[in-house]
Amino acid sequence: MSAEIFLILVVALLIDRLVGDPDWLWDRLTHPVVLFGKAIGVFDEALNRGGSGGGWLKMRGVATILILLAASILLGVVLNRLFDVLGAIGFILEAMTVAVFLAQKSLGDHVLRVADGLRSDGLAGGREAVSMIVGRDPKTLDEPGVCRAAIESLAENFSDGVVAPALWYAIAGLPGLFAYKMLNTADSMIGHKSPKYLHFGWASARLDDLTNLPAARLSVFLIAAGAHFKRGAEAAKAAVEVAKRDHGFHRSPNSGWPEAAMAGALDIQLAGPRVYGGVTVEEPMINGSGRSVATADDIDAAVAVFYRACTALALASAVLILPFLLF
Numbered sequence: 001m002s003a004e005i006f007l008i009l010v011v012a013l014l015i016d017r018l019v020g021d022p023d024w025l026w027d028r029l030t031h032p033v034v035l036f037g038k039a040i041g042v043f044d045e046a047l048n049r050g051g052s053g054g055g056w057l058k059m060r061g062v063a064t065i066l067i068l069l070a071a072s073i074l075l076g077v078v079l080n081r082l083f084d085v086l087g088a089i090g091f092i093l094e095a096m097t098v099a100v101f102l103a104q105k106s107l108g109d110h111v112l113r114v115a116d117g118l119r120s121d122g123l124a125g126g127r128e129a130v131s132m133i134v135g136r137d138p139k140t141l142d143e144p145g146v147c148r149a150a151i152e153s154l155a156e157n158f159s160d161g162v163v164a165p166a167l168w169y170a171i172a173g174l175p176g177l178f179a180y181k182m183l184n185t186a187d188s189m190i191g192h193k194s195p196k197y198l199h200f201g202w203a204s205a206r207l208d209d210l211t212n213l214p215a216a217r218l219s220v221f222l223i224a225a226g227a228h229f230k231r232g233a234e235a236a237k238a239a240v241e242v243a244k245r246d247h248g249f250h251r252s253p254n255s256g257w258p259e260a261a262m263a264g265a266l267d268i269q270l271a272g273p274r275v276y277g278g279v280t281v282e283e284p285m286i287n288g289s290g291r292s293v294a295t296a297d298d299i300d301a302a303v304a305v306f307y308r309a310c311t312a313l314a315l316a317s318a319v320l321i322l323p324f325l326l327f
Contacts, residue, residue: 003324005170006317008091012098013166013314017307020105032100036185039068044190048200057199065186065204072182076175083174098169101181103161104310107154108303114150115299118143126296133157147294151302152270155223155262156255158306160184163222164215166313170320183208209253216254219309220261222316226309227265230301238264246286256286263287265305268294 021031047060079097083090110133117125126146127138133153141149168180183204190197191205220243228236242264243257250256250271263270263286272285285292 003321004091005173006321006324008095008098009166009170009317010314010321011095012102012169013104013310013317015095015099016102017104017310017314019099020109021100021103033181033185036068036072036182037189039071040064040182040186040189043068044200048190048196054199058202061190061200062203064200065183065207068182068186069179072178073175076173076178080174094174097174098165098177101165101169101177103157104307107157107161108307111150111154111299111306112303114146115296118146118296144292144294147296147299148268148270148272150299151262151266151268151294152259154302154306155219155258155270156252158223158309159216159219159254159258160212162310163219163313164212166317167215167218168211170317180211183211212254216257219258222309222312223258223261223265223305225312226305226307229308229311230304231265235265235267238267240264242287242290246288249284249286251281251283260286262302262305263290266298266301267291268298270294 043064047064048057079094083094083097086093110129114126114129114133117127117129119125121128123143123146126143127141130141130146130149130153131138134149136149138146138149164184165177165180169177172179186201186204187208190201191208192201193205220240223243224236224239227239239261243261246260246263247256250259256271259270267287268290269285269287269292271283273282
C-alpha cells in the first residue's frame with residue numbers, strides 16, 4: 001500500500017461516480033470483464049466435458065481458475081510497470097483503468113430503472129427492469145417482490161462490485177484488482193451449483209467466497225455510514241444490528257451482510273422465499289420485524305443510502321492517504 005494507491009483509488013471512485021459505464025464507449029470497445037468472461041468460457045468448453053467423475057472435474061476446475069488468476073495477475077504487473085514509466089499520464093491511465101472495474105453509477109442507474117419502470121409501466125415495467133439485474137424469475141414477483149429484488153441486488157453488488165474491487169486494488173494494486181475481477185466473473189459464470197458446474201466451478205465459488213469475506217463485512221459499516229448521512233443515527237445503528245443478527249439467514253456466506261445492513265437501514269424485510277429457474281429457494285425473511293411491503297420509494301431510498309455509502313468509501317480512502325504523508 002502507498003499514498004499513490006489511495007490517491008488513484010479516490011480519483012477512480014470519482015470518475016466512476018460521474019461517468020460510470022457510458023454506452024457510447026462500450027458499444028465501440030469490448031469491456032475487460034467481457035474479455036475475462038470469454039477466457040473463462042474457453043476453459044469451460046475445453047475442460048468441463050466428458051464422463052469424468054466429480055474428482056477429476058474439480059481438479060480441472062482448480063487448474064482453470066489458477067491459470068486464469070495467474071494470467072490476470074501477470075497482466076496487472078505489466079500494466080503497473082507501464083503506467084509507472086509514463087509518470088503523470090500513467091497516473092491518469094491507471095485511475096481510468098480502476099474506474100472501469102467499479103460499478104457505482106451503473107449499479108445505481110440500473111436499480112433506479114426498476115423504480116422508474118414500476119411508476120411508468122406498472123408491474124410489467126418493474127419486472128422487465130429487474131430482470132436485467134437479478135437471476136430469479138421475474139414472473140413470480142409481485143410489486144413488493146420486485147422492489148425487494150432490486151434492493152437486494154443493490155446491496156449485494158455494492159459489496160462485490162464496489163467495495164471488494166476497491167479493497168483488493170488498495171491491497172495489491174492492479175494485479176489484485178484484476179485477479180479479483182477474474183475470480184468474481186468466474187464465480188458468476190461457473191460457480192453456481194447446477195449439475196454442470198457443481199464440481200468444475202467448486203474452486204471458483206469457494207475462492208470467491210473467501211476473497212469477498214472482508215468486503216462484505218466492511219460494506220456493513222459503509223452502508224451504516226450512508227444511512228447516517230441520509231436517515232440519521234437510528235438508521236445507522238439498525239443497519240449494524242440487523243447485519244450482525246440476520247446475516248446468516250442468507251444462503252451466501254457474504255451476501256447476507258450487506259443485504260441485512262440495507263434492510264436495517266430502510267426498516268424493511270428482505271430475502272425470504274424466491275424462485276430461481278423454476279426452483280423455490282426457502283429462506284427466512286431478513287429483518288422480520290421491519291415493514292413487509294417494499295415500494296418504489298424504498299428503491300429510491302436504498303439508492304440514496306448506496307450513493308452515500310460510496311461517498312463514505314471515497315472519504316475513507318482519502319483519509320488513508322494522510323498517514324503516508326505524515327510519516
